[in-house]
Amino acid sequence: MPYPHQKSVVRTLRQRGWWLACLLMAACLSGVLMGLREPVKSTDLDALNKAVVVGDSSFINLWTAPAESRLRSLPAPDRALIRYGRDLIANTANYLGPKGSVAHMSNGMNCQNCHLKAGTQPWGNNYAAVQATYPKFRERSGTVENQIKRVNDCFQRSLNGRPLDSSSREMQAILAYIKWLGTDLPPKQVPRGAGIFKLKGMNRPADSTRGLAVYTQKCQSCHQPGGEGVLALGGRSYTYPPLWGKHSYNQGAGLFRLSNLAGYVRYNMPLGATYEAPQLTDEEAWDVAAYINSRPRPAGDVSRDWPNLAGKPFDHPFGPYADPFSEQQHKYGPFGPIKEWKEAHK
Ligand code: HEC
Numbered sequence: 001m002p003y004p005h006q007k008s009v010v011r012t013l014r015q016r017g018w019w020l021a022c023l024l025m026a027a028c029l030s031g032v033l034m035g036l037r038e039p040v041k042s043t044d045l046d047a048l049n050k051a052v053v054v055g056d057s058s059f060i061n062l063w064t065a066p067a068e069s070r071l072r073s074l075p076a077p078d079r080a081l082i083r084y085g086r087d088l089i090a091n092t093a094n095y096l097g098p099k100g101s102v103a104h105m106s107n108g109m110n111c112q113n114c115h116l117k118a119g120t121q122p123w124g125n126n127y128a129a130v131q132a133t134y135p136k137f138r139e140r141s142g143t144v145e146n147q148i149k150r151v152n153d154c155f156q157r158s159l160n161g162r163p164l165d166s167s168s169r170e171m172q173a174i175l176a177y178i179k180w181l182g183t184d185l186p187p188k189q190v191p192r193g194a195g196i197f198k199l200k201g202m203n204r205p206a207d208s209t210r211g212l213a214v215y216t217q218k219c220q221s222c223h224q225p226g227g228e229g230v231l232a233l234g235g236r237s238y239t240y241p242p243l244w245g246k247h248s249y250n251q252g253a254g255l256f257r258l259s260n261l262a263g264y265v266r267y268n269m270p271l272g273a274t275y276e277a278p279q280l281t282d283e284e285a286w287d288v289a290a291y292i293n294s295r296p297r298p299a300g301d302v303s304r305d306w307p308n309l310a311g312k313p314f315d316h317p318f319g320p321y322a323d324p325f326s327e328q329q330h331k332y333g334p335f336g337p338i339k340e341w342k343e344a345h346k
């Protein structure tokens, strides 16, 4: 039952509905007219842009990993395998790095260096979509890939190492952990906030000189002026991982594509930045990515990648291409014309 005064408010609103509507329209119209007379100031635009970012559906209701407490409902051996998988992601080098306790088969980086919080951070290159979307066809190999192949891709490229035996306890543990992260997710759907954010392109090439300035100011205190990072005490893993040089990811790795690196950096770096509290602008992210990927790094074998030329992504930095754009433009942009060309020649 509404209170009497509420009733009267409702009635008044109904009676006055038309008047209110007219008033609103008048207000809007005068707003528009004033808008026509006075150009929007850039500060207003900044405020407007901020409002748009906050309300953007790319940043709300994002995927979260299943709660730790739910692990308890699993049989002890499953629980142990999942936990081992998570530890392998977080502390890869301790087990499988140059001084690893299980094998020496990767460059000293941890999966978690790029897949933040053991692959659970929204827009932090997480594993949210893996269980739901594999096996799947991937243009890079031109084949249908299962999770084992995809995990080993990162071992061979991002960790510049060797593949893990598919029957090893380590591979089984990583798969169990990825499956656990996919708990409750419907098949074939990519959850919100999965993987790396797709950054809007610029209408100029990304500029490594400007990137160096960003790097000097905001990155080198941890990753070092020479990009080699800082080894942890004991030298088994990194406190600050390398961004280029012989211990970094190789040229076949996902981060060697500018859009992946820029998207990752935009919402995760400097350390502590998140999609909720980013510290770089889009331009800074593109430019610093250009600087990092213009530095030397291991070559890696990319000779059999992208067997279908038309399937190469717009930012794959090695020709030949199905389109007429240069390697330079494919590496640094602007990517808009390449995307348009691909769209027109589908
Ligand atoms: C140097 C950074 C880096 C490191 C280290 C790294 N990865 Fe990745 N990984 C990436 C990037 C970038 C992608 C996405 C590539 C793309 O979309 O083209 C990716 C993708 C993946 C995917 C597929 C995700 C999806 O949604 O399709 C899996 C699974 C994966 N990595 C597992 C691992 C494992 C396991 C390790 C450790 C052995 C590892 N990665 C280490 C950068 C890295």
Ligand code: HEC
Pocket (backbone or CB within 6 Å): 110, 112, 113, 114, 116, 117, 214, 215, 218, 219, 220, 221, 222, 223, 239, 240, 241, 242, 243, 249, 264, 265, 269, 270, 271, 280, 288, 289
């Ligand atoms: C306060 C220290 C710190 C600063 C400053 C910082 N990073 Fe990082 N960065 C890290 C750490 C630590 C990791 C690994 C995160 C983990 O393992 O959880 C990382 C990981 C990375 C990675 C993925 C792993 C790799 O080595 O390839 C990239 C790329 C990266 N940072 C780029 C940048 C860029 C670009 C900046 C500047 C805009 C920056 N970082 C500033 C500490 C820092």
